[in-house]
Amino acid sequence: MSKKDDILKSAITLFADRGFQDASMTEVAKMAGVSGATVFYHFKSKEALFLIALETVKDGIIKEFDHYLSEHDFESGIELAEGIISFYLYLAGTMEEWFLLLHSHYPYKLALVNKECRSHLEKIYNSLVDIFERAVALGREDGSINAGDTRKTALVIFSMVDGVVRFKIYNLYDTGALFNELINSCRKILKYKT
Amino acid sequence: MSKKDDILKSAITLFADRGFQDASMTEVAKMAGVSGATVFYHFKSKEALFLIALETVKDGIIKEFDHYLSEHDFESGIELAEGIISFYLYLAGTMEEWFLLLHSHYPYKLALVNKECRSHLEKIYNSLVDIFERAVALGREDGSINAGDTRKTALVIFSMVDGVVRFKIYNLYDTGALFNELINSCRKILKYKT
DNA sequence: AAAAAAACTGACTGACCAATCAGTAGTGTT
DNA sequence: AACACTACTGATTGGTCAGTCAGTTTTTTT
Numbered sequence: 001m002s003k004k005d006d007i008l009k010s011a012i013t014l015f016a017d018r019g020f021q022d023a024s025m026t027e028v029a030k031m032a033g034v035s036g037a038t039v040f041y042h043f044k045s046k047e048a049l050f051l052i053a054l055e056t057v058k059d060g061i062i063k064e065f066d067h068y069l070s071e072h073d074f075e076s077g078i079e080l081a082e083g084i085i086s087f088y089l090y091l092a093g094t095m096e097e098w099f100l101l102l103h104s105h106y107p108y109k110l111a112l113v114n115k116e117c118r119s120h121l122e123k124i125y126n127s128l129v130d131i132f133e134r135a136v137a138l139g140r141e142d143g144s145i146n147a148g149d150t151r152k153t154a155l156v157i158f159s160m161v162d163g164v165v166r167f168k169i170y171n172l173y174d175t176g177a178l179f180n181e182l183i184n185s186c187r188k189i190l191k192y193k194t
Numbered sequence: 195m196s197k198k199d200d201i202l203k204s205a206i207t208l209f210a211d212r213g214f215q216d217a218s219m220t221e222v223a224k225m226a227g228v229s230g231a232t233v234f235y236h237f238k239s240k241e242a243l244f245l246i247a248l249e250t251v252k253d254g255i256i257k258e259f260d261h262y263l264s265e266h267d268f269e270s271g272i273e274l275a276e277g278i279i280s281f282y283l284y285l286a287g288t289m290e291e292w293f294l295l296l297h298s299h300y301p302y303k304l305a306l307v308n309k310e311c312r313s314h315l316e317k318i319y320n321s322l323v324d325i326f327e328r329a330v331a332l333g334r335e336d337g338s339i340n341a342g343d344t345r346k347t348a349l350v351i352f353s354m355v356d357g358v359v360r361f362k363i364y365n366l367y368d369t370g371a372l373f374n375e376l377i378n379s380c381r382k383i384l385k386y387k388t
Numbered sequence: 389a390a391a392a393a394a395a396c397t398g399a400c401t402g403a404c405c406a407a408t409c410a411g412t413a414g415t416g417t418t
Numbered sequence: 419a420a421c422a423c424t425a426c427t428g429a430t431t432g433g434t435c436a437g438t439c440a441g442t443t444t445t446t447t448t
Contacts, residue, residue, distance in 0.1 A: 003425080019299050021215035024405060035427045040407060042425090104299050105213050108364040125366055152375040155367060156358070159376075160350065163357025170302040172319055173349060181346040181388075182353075188386050189379045197395080218435060229397045234437060236395090 004042045006032040012053045016100035020050055047110070054107055054120045057098045062127050064091055069131070077139020078190055082183055084135055085161050088128075089179065092165040100169055132158050139190060148194030157186055198236045200226040206247045210294035214244055241304070248301055248314045251292045256321050258285055263325070271333020272384055276377055278329055279355050282322075283369065283376075286359040294363055326352050333384060342388030351380055 001009075010031035014023035025046055029036045043049040068087045074080035092099045101107070102124065111118040133154035139145025147153040164182055168175035195203075204225035208217035219240055223230045237243040262281045268274035286293045295301070296318065305312040327348035333339025341347040358376055362369035 018303075019213065019215060021213065025407085026405070036406090037408085037428075038426055041427090044407095046406065100299070103297075103360075105294070105297070105364075108366075109212075112365075121366075148378070149375065152372060153379075155361075155372055156354065156375050156379045159357035159361060159372075160354035160379075161357075163353035163355075163360070164350070166297075166357070166360065167349075167353060170299075171306075172302075172315075178346060178349055178353075181343065181350050184342070184388050185347075185350045185354075185383045188382045188388075192382050192386060194375075194378050194382075219437085220435070230436090231398075231438085232396055235397090238437095240436065 011049050016097040019104050020106040058120050058124050076142050076144035078144040081135040088161050145190045146193045147190050205243050210291040213298050214300040252314050252318050270336050270338035272338040275329040323348050339384045340387045341384050
């Protein structure tokens with residue numbers, strides 16, 4: 001792995017763990033084992049480094065979901081939906097850094113004034129909601145899902161799952177104990193007519 | 195309102211809007227219309243000010259819910275649950291600062307090393323989940339709710355509602371358009387047997 | 389009105405941090 | 419070996435910030 005990659009990896013860890021403002025470029029450099037000036041040689045500013053970190057997270061999430069969906073077969077829309085939910089929770093456990101970064105306030109503040117940041121966030125959330133939406137649409141075709149508006153149903157399911165992820169990464173509740181209840185709740189939302 | 199109150203009010207606004215690290219004591223002082231040193235006269239450190247801000251939010255949320263519940267009558271457990279959800283979303287709209295503060299990363303990081311912070315957060319979340327749980331328990335008694343485990347059902351509903359609130363305060367989706375879908379989804383989760 | 393206590397302030401300090409720059413080391417090309 | 423180019427660094431700078439302190443103003447008490 002190149003030093004540039006080391007820096008990027010350290011940056012993701014530190015931005016996730018401490019937030020943008022509280023993670024210093026000196027710390028990033030130290031963690032990556034390079035001098036402070038080297039960080040600025042590879043990334044022109046702290047904000048630029050953050051944007052590339054966010055882009056890396058974006059690409060990672062999309063790639064992981066593509067891989068998961070291509071490797072598994074599902075018998076119905078509702079099974080696909082349950083698979084996606086399980087994988088989302090699994091990913092939030094193994095790649096906690098990504099989700100901490102996405103749950104921090106900074107990117108959403110930056111998005112208000114920075115087009116690139118806004119674009120990354122939109123891409124991430126649209127991709128995720130699209131994945132949920134496709135499952136709902138499939139289920140409505142095969143009869144396993146009877147919920148009303150496809151997009152809105154996908155959004156509510158996504159809100160719920162992401163809400164549980166937030167509880168997990170902020171150490172508020174034990175998500176493991178909640179998994180079955182979450183799947184059951186989603187099943188009810190999807191199965192029954194609105 | 196005393197200057198101490200002015201300072202506290204400004205602190206809540208700035209901590210919510212910029213996060214702990216990015217809100218400076220000088221800015222708090224400026225917004226409150228006092229000198230920088232006055233802030234330190236009333237609050238011994240930035241962290242102490244944050245803790246009192248968090249405590250104020252805690253008291254505010256609990257008081258608002260107490261007031262709402264004492265002023266309204268509900269015919270069944272499920273109606274109570276729907277009322278609570280509506281009021282939670284309403285509060286997140288009118289008192290956005292409180293929820294921004296609760297959705298920032300800092301208090302949860304601080305809670306790992308600071309007992310008082312941990313205590314405030316536990317009080318807030320336990321109070322809120324208890325409110326949801328009482329509605330579920332009531333509904334199970336009067337037959338309007340048939341979901342399984344009371345506590346876990348309350349937790350999942352709370353996750354979902356708080357997830358939608360996060361989308362709202364981070365400007366990700368229009369929550370207004372999602373309100374009916376959210377209420378319908380909750381109804382399904384609560385109404386049907388697990 | 390005098391004394392005491394509380395509220396408040398301007399000026400300052402030491403620490404930290406993002407960013408710069410001049411220069412050095414390494415790597416490949418001719 | 420000379421050249422060019424990329425990767426990297428130590429030292430420095432200008433700015434910001436939390437927190438302190440000595441001293442002033444305001445309020446309360448006697």
